[in-house]
Amino acid sequence: MxxxxxxxxxxxxxxxxxxxxxxxxxxxxxxxxxxxxxxxxxxxxxxxxxxxxxxxxxxxxxxxxxxxxxxxxxxxxxxxxxxxxxxxxxHKTILHSHILEVYIRSKSELQFLEPQDYRNILDYLEYHKGVNEEVIEEFYGFFMPYIRYLLKIGSYHKLFGSMELLLDRIVYEYEWDGASSKFLDRQYQLHMPYIYQILKSLIEKLDDLKKSNSEELVELFQHIFSCERFSLLLVTNYQLPEDLDKRFLEFFGQALESLQNQKSLAVRYVLSMYQEEDNQEVAFDILRFVMEDILVFANHQVERSIGDRIIEEKGYNFIIRLFTRDYNTFVFVCFPISSFPEKYHTIIRLELETAIRYYAARMDHDRYRLSSFEQVANINRLLLENYKEYYKNGKE
Known part of the structure; x- marks a missing residue:
């Protein structure tokens, strides 16, 4: 009606x-x-x-x-x-409107609810308390026991329905324009530790799932990989134990290959491991993607954590190699020189001095004058901020 x-x-x-x-x-x-x-x-x-x-x-x-x-x-x-x-x-529900609040206050862990009930619990909490770590933790106090119960009894179809409803609610990105920068609203990073634990549990049940629910499992991961930043955060920061990682790649490699045309960085990153290829190029592209977001958005903690994970995997020298490839001096704005170990500081200074001569020469061409001026100005600032004592002593 x-x-x-x-x-x-x-x-x-x-x-x-x-x-x-x-x-x-x-x-x-x-x-x-x-x-x-x-x-x-x-x-x-x-x-x-x-x-x-x-x-x-x-x-x-x-x-x-x-x-x-x-x-x-x-x-x-x-x-x-x-x-x-x-x-x-x-969607069917068990908790009617007049008992939802009572149920939440009681901190009950009843396990006979429907997937929509948990979506309603999250909506209720966010309506009254907003989006924050405390609210997310409170929600998973209800949701995780339910997921563990569904795994225990093998009710995988209901589990996948619950996950799809949850992802539909939490995987969003809203851009807001400010006076000098932008703000990217999202909440999936708060859910990520819990999402990882659920996915890990599913992969542990992979043999059972392949018999009857393999398509639903693939669809779930395709849903995850449909959001670039969300999936990048997952595959770079929440890696599986080696034995589960191997099983995951063997099962999902073919499914992920079907997503290659989407040019997803996360898909490329995982496929490089599945195909046992050097992932240097996709790692460079991930860092470029991360840099663009850091320069645009005032809140870039997610991008920072993705970039830090690539640095942890590839080493600080990888950032310097990216700079020598692109000559984009803003790489050292996104990943400050002060965060590099001391042994890299002289190498970076020499590279910056080479770059400033390169861009100074390009300023003679009308086509490149404006972009070159921006790079020169940024190099001067980087050198003064990070090598002030060096130049103070009369070094050139």
């Missing part, structure tokens, strides 16, 4: 406008009432929330915003919220 009413409303009120607010969380308070929390960010990336209540108990859909927004923005939020309700109604 509710779903039919919503579909009729959406059919009559079509709009292609894309608003500025994004969903933070939601809760169903009774059979016909739903509450949503949406948010945006200002120029200083501070969060601004707006609350929406939708009542579907009458012939008409009634809605109330906590603050007045412009007409187009309100229509966009309402449309998005109604589409979310349709997703609610598509």
């Amino acid at each position: 509710v779903k039919t009413k919503i579909k009729d409303y959406l059919t009559k009120n079509k709009s292609s406008y894309i608003g500025h607010y994004r969903l933070h969380g939601s809760v169903k308070t009774n059979a016909f009432e739903y509450k949503f929390r949406y948010y945006t960010r200002d120029q200083q990336f501070r969060e601004i929330s707006v609350y929406l209540t939708i009542d579907c108990s009458n012939d008409e859909i009634n809605h109330t915003f906590s603050v007045r927004l412009n007409n187009e923005e309100e229509k966009y939020i309402l449309k998005d919220a109604l589409e979310t309700i349709c997703l609610f109604e598509d």
Whole structure:
């Protein structure tokens, strides 16, 4: 009944406008009432929330915003919220709205719930408390016992359904423009330690899964690899023990090869191990990708951790080799010279001095003057910041 009413409303009120607010969380308070929390960010990336209540108990859909927004923005939020309700109604649940809050407060670990129930628990927590480490930890206090139970009884189909619903909720990226940089909203990095443990447990059950659920397992990993930063964080920072890694590569190598055309860096990185090839080129490309994000986004902890893992694998000399290839001096903005061991400092200084002569010569050409000037200015800053004492002593 509710779903039919919503579909009729959406059919009559079509709009292609894309608003500025994004969903933070939601809760169903009774059979016909739903509450949503949406948010945006200002120029200083501070969060601004707006609350929406939708009542579907009458012939008409009634809605109330906590603050007045412009007409187009309100229509966009309402449309998005109604589409979310349709997703609610598509899945079976055990925890009805009037007992969800009681269940969460009781810290119960009942294991007979449905996948949508856990999605609703996460939505409820984020609606009331936002997105933070404490909320994520509280959510997995419910979700991990459920996953362990499904693994124990071999209910893999329900497990994969739960994971797909979770990934649909947490794997997103929203860009916000600030005065001088951008902010990339995401929450999957907070879930990553738990996601890794679940995937590790699944690979431990690989022999059982190959018999009946191999397609669902492949689809799950394809879902993961559809998000570049999410999958890069997983494959670089959360590596499997050697015995499981070998089994994973043997099983997923062929499946991942089908994704090669997507030019995914994470897929290329894993395939280089599966095909036992030198992954130097893909490692260079990962660092270039990471550098671009570090220079653009004010919050780049995820990218930093990916880059640090590549450095740990390849060594600091690998960064210097990237610089000599690209002559992009911003590599030392993303990976500061001060973070390099002392033995590399002279090598870097000599490379920077060579680079400044190269870019100085290019400035004679109109086509390269502006980009060369930017590089020269950056080299001068790097040399003054990191080798001040050296040049103070009259060295050239």
